[in-house]
Amino acid sequence: MVTKLKKTRKKSKLKDLWRRLKKNRLAVAGLIVLILLIFIAIAAPLLAPYSYSAQDSKASYSTGTAEHPLGTDKLGRDLMSRLIWGARASLEMGAIAVAIAAAVGITIGAIAGFFGGWTENICMRVLDIYQSIPMLLLCITIAAILGPSLQNAIIALGVCSVPGYARLMRASVLTVREKEYIESARAVNAGNARIILQHIVPNAMAPLIVEITMGVGSMILAGSLLSFVGLGVQPPTPEWGTMIAEGRNVMREHATLALYPGICVMLSVLACNLLGDGLRDALDPRLKN
Numbered sequence: 001m002v003t004k005l006k007k008t009r010k011k012s013k014l015k016d017l018w019r020r021l022k023k024n025r026l027a028v029a030g031l032i033v034l035i036l037l038i039f040i041a042i043a044a045p046l047l048a049p050y051s052y053s054a055q056d057s058k059a060s061y062s063t064g065t066a067e068h069p070l071g072t073d074k075l076g077r078d079l080m081s082r083l084i085w086g087a088r089a090s091l092e093m094g095a096i097a098v099a100i101a102a103a104v105g106i107t108i109g110a111i112a113g114f115f116g117g118w119t120e121n122i123c124m125r126v127l128d129i130y131q132s133i134p135m136l137l138l139c140i141t142i143a144a145i146l147g148p149s150l151q152n153a154i155i156a157l158g159v160c161s162v163p164g165y166a167r168l169m170r171a172s173v174l175t176v177r178e179k180e181y182i183e184s185a186r187a188v189n190a191g192n193a194r195i196i197l198q199h200i201v202p203n204a205m206a207p208l209i210v211e212i213t214m215g216v217g218s219m220i221l222a223g224s225l226l227s228f229v230g231l232g233v234q235p236p237t238p239e240w241g242t243m244i245a246e247g248r249n250v251m252r253e254h255a256t257l258a259l260y261p262g263i264c265v266m267l268s269v270l271a272c273n274l275l276g277d278g279l280r281d282a283l284d285p286r287l288k289n
Helices: 002-021 025-042 079-115 117-131 135-146 150-160 162-176 180-187 192-204 206-228 240-250 256-283
Strands: none
Touching (some): 002 025, 025 256, 079 117, 079 162, 079 192, 079 206, 079 240, 079 256, 135 206, 150 162, 162 206, 192 206, 206 240
C-alpha cells in the first residue's frame, strides 16, 4: 500500500512538472532538439549515408552534390555522415562527464552538508584548493597526462566539474536537513545512510537537476575544445570539435567545413540551456500555480 502511494505521488509530481514545463515554449523546443540529437546519435549507423571514414578522392572539397548534400572534406569524406557520427561522440562526452561529476559531487556535498563540523570543513577546504586552479587549465593538464582519447577526455572533464556539483548539493542539503520529516526519521532511529539516501538527497535534487541539464551543454562545449586542441577524440573518429579543427586552415576557401560542426555545437548547448532554464522555473516552488 505504501509503495503504491509513493508511486502515485511520483507520477503526480512528474505530471505537475510537465504541466509547468510545457508552458515554456523555449524549454520545450530545447527538449525536442535534445531528443532529436540523441536519436541521431543512437541511430547514426542507420541515418548516415556513408561510413565516417569512407573516402572519395574524386570529390575532394565538393560544395554540395546529389551524392554529398553538405559537401566533403579534403579526403573526400561525406560531411553529413561525419556530422551524424560526430553527434554520438559529442553527446557521449557531455553526458558521461556530467554523470561522473554529478555522482561524485552529490556524494561529497551530501556527506559534507549532512554531517557538518570537521567533515564539512575538510571537504570544503579541499574543494577551495581544487577550485583555485582554472578549470580549463586543469582539464587540459589531466587530458595531456592521461593521453588524447575520448575516454581520457571524459575523465578529465568529469574530474574537473566535481566541485560545482558538490557545493550546490551541500547548500541544498543545509536547507533540507532541519526539516520536520528529517527529525521524524531520526526519531524512529533511522540510520544516517538511510536518511541521506531516502530523505535528504531526493528532496535536495531540484537545483541539481537544473545544473546537470545545463552541465551537459557545458561539457559538450568543453569536450569540443579539448578535441579542437588535439586532446579529445582522435581522427579518423569524427567529433564536432575535431571537425572544426580540421576545417580551420581552409576556412576562407571552404568555410562550411568548420561552420556546420560549429552550428551543431551551438544548437546542442543552446538546447541544454533552454531546457535548464525551463526546469529551473518549473521546479521553483514560488512559481507553482
